[in-house]
Amino acid sequence: MPDGNTAALWLLVVAIGAYHGLNPAMGWPLAVANGLAARRGSAVFATLMPLGAGHFLAMAVVLVPFTVLSLYLAWNRPIRIGAGLLVLLFGLYRLVDRRHPRFLARIRPTQLALWSFLIATSHGAGLMLLPVALGLCTPARGSVQMTGSGLGAALVVSAVHTVAMMGAGLVVAWIVYRYVGLRMLTRGWLNLDVVWGASLVVAGGVSIAIAWWGGA
Numbered sequence: 001m002p003d004g005n006t007a008a009l010w011l012l013v014v015a016i017g018a019y020h021g022l023n024p025a026m027g028w029p030l031a032v033a034n035g036l037a038a039r040r041g042s043a044v045f046a047t048l049m050p051l052g053a054g055h056f057l058a059m060a061v062v063l064v065p066f067t068v069l070s071l072y073l074a075w076n077r078p079i080r081i082g083a084g085l086l087v088l089l090f091g092l093y094r095l096v097d098r099r100h101p102r103f104l105a106r107i108r109p110t111q112l113a114l115w116s117f118l119i120a121t122s123h124g125a126g127l128m129l130l131p132v133a134l135g136l137c138t139p140a141r142g143s144v145q146m147t148g149s150g151l152g153a154a155l156v157v158s159a160v161h162t163v164a165m166m167g168a169g170l171v172v173a174w175i176v177y178r179y180v181g182l183r184m185l186t187r188g189w190l191n192l193d194v195v196w197g198a199s200l201v202v203a204g205g206v207s208i209a210i211a212w213w214g215g216a
Contacts, residue, residue: 091200
């Protein structure tokens with residue numbers, strides 16, 4: 001039975017997933033556009049599957065190396081502090097430079113999984129989840145025993161996060177497709193780049209503080 005701290009961290013994994021799903025930069029407008037173009041609701045659902053697959057891979061690529069390394073107890077604190085510093089610095093970079101890489105615009109609409117992987121990676125979506133994943137892989141929290149290994153923990157966190165992301169994105173995409181339409185997006189686009197960058201800074205700062213004062 002996980003303790004209260006572990007349960008809170010898992011809730012945070014789900015919350016960050018929902019936050020990613022609500023952010024239009026992660027791709028739910030593409031699901032709406034696909035549904036409107038095909039003139040059927042099932043097309044909205046079909047688009048979210050490759051988006052979710054790409055997002056899952058983007059999470060796993062970042063989380064697996066750090067969670068595996070975190071099992072080396074002698075280096076647990078430096079790894080967590082280094083990871084937190086990386087998240088914080090990337091957040092500051094996103095606040096200063098909020099432009100999207102131009103090569104993303106050249107990816108064909110049929111390559112949604114690749115697009116999702118690259119957009120999540122370029123936005124540091126996996127980095128935002130990193131402090132939480134490292135907290136779950138700390139042996140004192142019992143997460144390593146629960147998932148079997150650092151690799152297992154990283155994959156489970158990535159999967160839970162992605163399911164929450166797809167669920168939130170599906171809700172928004174369906175509401176916009178069924179009741180609002182894409183015209184609303186042209187009049188009032190939700191730009192969360194500043195909030196996204198600030199979230200990375202906060203996540204990195206909290207991670208450093210917990211690792212520094214909480215010990216390994």
